[in-house]
Amino acid sequence: MIDPGRLNTRLTLQxxxxSDDGxxxxxxxxxxxxxxxxxxxxxxxxEGVDADADRAMLRVAITLRGGVALTRAHRxxxxxxxxxxxxxxxxxAGTWLEIDAETRLG
Incomplete structure (x- = not known):
């Protein structure tokens, strides 16, 4: 179990x-x-750079309180x-949600 005081980053779930592009x-x-x-x-x-990538990808683990509905399309x-x-x-038992995510560096 994680100490709730360690939740020190404020993130926006999008x-x-x-919409139709016409x-x-x-x-x-x-x-x-x-x-x-x-x-x-x-x-x-x-962390690493793919051979054809222009920027490195950073893999992170994000922990937040449970009860958030997610799909892989969210960010x-x-x-x-x-x-x-x-x-x-x-x-x-659903109290915490651990997310594996990646972000571009640079």
């Missing part, structure tokens, strides 16, 4: 919103869904940093 496709934007307190910790030895925002949700799991 949900995808799709040419038969869709344009995806994001709308704020909730503001949550979280703990963000870098995964050990998970978390901390200022200019965008966290893409890779996976998540419930801990302590």
């Amino acid at each position: 949900a995808p919103v799709e 040419q038969g496709g869709v344009v995806r934007s994001y709308a704020p869904q909730a503001v949550v307190w979280a703990r963000v910790v870098q995964h050990a030895a998970r 978390l925002i901390d200022g200019a940093r965008i966290y893409r949700i890779v996976s998540w799991r419930k801990r302590d």
